[in-house]
Amino acid sequence: MALLEVTNITKRFGGLTAIKDVSVAIEGQTITAVIGPNGAGKTTFFNMITGFYTPDEGDILLDGKSIRGNRPDQVAAKGIARTFQNIRLFKEMTAIENVMIGMDTKLRSGLFGILFNLPHVKREEERVKAEAYRLLKYVGIEDIANTEAASLPYGVQRRLEIARSLAMNPKILLLDEPAAGMNPRETVELTEFIRRMRSELNLTIVLIEHDMKLVMDLSEHIHVLDYGQKIAEGSPEEIRNNQRVIEAYLGPGEAS
Template sequence: MLKTNNLTKSFGGLTAVNNVNIEIQKGSITAVIGPNGAGKTTFFNMITGVYTPTSGEILLGEESLVGLKPHAVSKKGIARTFQNIRLFSSMTALENVMVGMHQHLKYGVFSTIFHLPSYKKAEKAAMKEAYKWLEYVGLSDVYNEESSSLSYGAQRRLEIARALASKPSILLLDEPAAGMNPKETKELTDLIYQMRDDLNLTIVLIEHDMKLVMEISEYLFVLDHGEKIAEGKPLEIRNNQKVIEAYLGKSAVTTA
């Protein structure tokens, strides 16, 4: 469903991602892991149009995504959350989700300015749908609260709700469990399974919580210093010496 061929991104003399080839299967839960500085977020940023690759290809089916801006990538059905939460802090939870729906709203500038009946009807429908997504992630009771007042775990789920509101077929989650307590992480795990099964989503996540990764991922790609060093199922990755070395150093492999 999503594929990269020799994907590379350089910043001056630094190559952050180097000739990375991956293939994401439709309907899968796939993880991209690696130590800090491995190039994982840069990889996500290229897929979503934040960065233009220095070279290589990104294919959604048979269609190239290279050169598309983030809003255009979103229209193709790819949504994401961010490593550092990016919500509109002074907007309510409901309003934040409505922002994620903007590309599907049907009213134009003229009807918006003059609050014509078509605008009012579309706005009412948008609010109803936004509330549905808040309900889906378990946040309907805080729909009218400013996002800045929510707990960290709730803000993470609000970001997911906003992404879902864009009606994606592929959802990229950048460290979704960061800062969560064990209870929130368990709820997140259940939500990821639920989203995949209920919404027919393909989910790709970057995550440092290895317990979560090994439990939920069906396939993993491992990056280190911008290069793919391994791929496979969780058990294969757990026992891969290159992966152990990347995380723990050569001495860990020697000791093992």
């Protein structure tokens, strides 16, 4: 059984069908890419898996159980974490505070403890902070732990989002254009890092990306969307040579 199974999902926005009857099965501990031209429906696809939108039709199964209709926080608690195409950090908070926010469901002490400054709350805060620092270190940006998120370079902000998404200790990590805005050197480092996360954290990774070198280097399996529909799936080799895929990217006239 696939770890994550999306069956025949459709999502409409008024008259526009952003995703039409798309099915995708993802095995555990694999790296899968979802590619396609701008507006193909890739982010909408992620938004449905992570509970930001509910599909109009179809189902989403995690470990064989439907998570359709779950809220984003419920999906996250079940082990699916994500990053955003348009980075979503708390800009005025420091890097480490952004990661601590991602962990706050683990802060059990609650308001009562904070108000009365109880010693176990202090200990819990210290523990959360240490764990957040460990995550920053894991993604390689612990040196900027106390820097305000807004003032960090783009590539560092993307790594920070990954650190925050790991704070929930996910099984599945969805990355929406993780290399966008990165220079070639950062992109190569990111490719290595994604591979490392998969093996060290036993993660299942699904990524949306336009950088074809990254996609081809990293993915074991690729799904191609075009105008909301899945037009191909296969290995990097199969996708590279797929005529429909070439046409979707180049336009039919140029792909003869």
